[in-house]
Amino acid sequence: MKQINLYETIFKRKSMRRYDLTPLNKNTLAEISAYMRTLKPIDDNITTEMKILSQKDVKNLPTLKAPHYIAVFSENKEGYLTNAGFMLQQMDLFFSANDIGSCWIGMTKPTEKTLSTSKLEFVILLAFGKPIEIESLYRESTSEFNRKSLEQISNITNANELLEPAGLAPSSGNNQPWFFTGGDGIIHAYCVKSITIMYKRMHMIDMGIAMCHLWIAAKHFGKKVEFINDIAAQNNPPEGYYYIVSLNVK
Template structure:
């Protein structure tokens, strides 16, 4: 299975919800599991575990079935949800670049025997399998995303932010916000109102992790190296109504 530049995939990927329920070939599943070792964490000190499980291993709640799921577990160190978003989006783009459909699943959970099989906390599922719907979007117009000027105060980095804004998010809430310039971008989330927070609070850090990975992919596509840091001063000076997550520093290779 290939692992090409994911940048073009970002602009045509979509969440697949209808699957052929026949299992994928065992050799393909083996290659998928081997890809777990290649995932880059956002925080190297956080322990994570990813398992491939079947549709019979999942409590189905209000979601269509898929033949396979990635079940993600993590310790609960600071930043663990953002780390999961950053890592699992690598699998989402890996699937899409190899003709496999996938979709983040925030509602279903594994059955007890799967949950009890890990010493880490269960975080989220990702469905995957052979898609019954078209794998890619026909047009950028199919994305329902906020314009860059609504999510950013950055100038001179639209080529990076276009990729970041296309990140998937729970209920398409698009919680991210960016400040900085073309050499350093600070990543925030917008704090939701009370009612919205009841639905999306758990997922916001995951969604932000996804957008951070999209930024990294875009930067590397345009020949930049990326250093991701946690800036205590930026956190302290966060604008009212925003939560700081990370700063991406860019330099030319």
């Protein structure tokens, strides 16, 4: 399998909802497992675990059925949902770059037997597999994305090369809960306040997905990213939002 620049994949990936249910071959699954061990977290101090599952390992399957799923498990501590989203989005892009479809699944869980195989908390599933032939794997252009404008997600005026990829990130219900402030190499990330606990949980995962796109874009342009907690930014969120994390981009 290839490991091409994931930055390019951001602009053409799409969530795949129809799959050839034939399992991928053992060599491909072994390469996927190897790549999972290389994923970058936001916080090295949060213990995470990922498992490749089959259909029999997942209960209450929706109409979206795939031959395989990645289940993310994590230590429950501050920032763990955003950290999980950040890591799993690297797999989403890796799949797309290698002509494998994938889709986030927020309302389905592994079976009780599968859950018992990890001491960590289950977070979310990512379906993956080969798309059926009639389904296109990629978008023709960014005009096919249904996304908010940059002006709707940020008041930063000099970081479009980073913010545009973040704005193209997938999110639960396509809610795009993020807003970014800052400037001069600092980007503060905020999440919209949620009505329910369920939405808050999903939105925190979504924030990690957007953070992943920011990080990949920064790397593409030869920059380094340090994730930091900025007390001033935390205490001064935009109205209707709460603070997630800041990115120091050098």
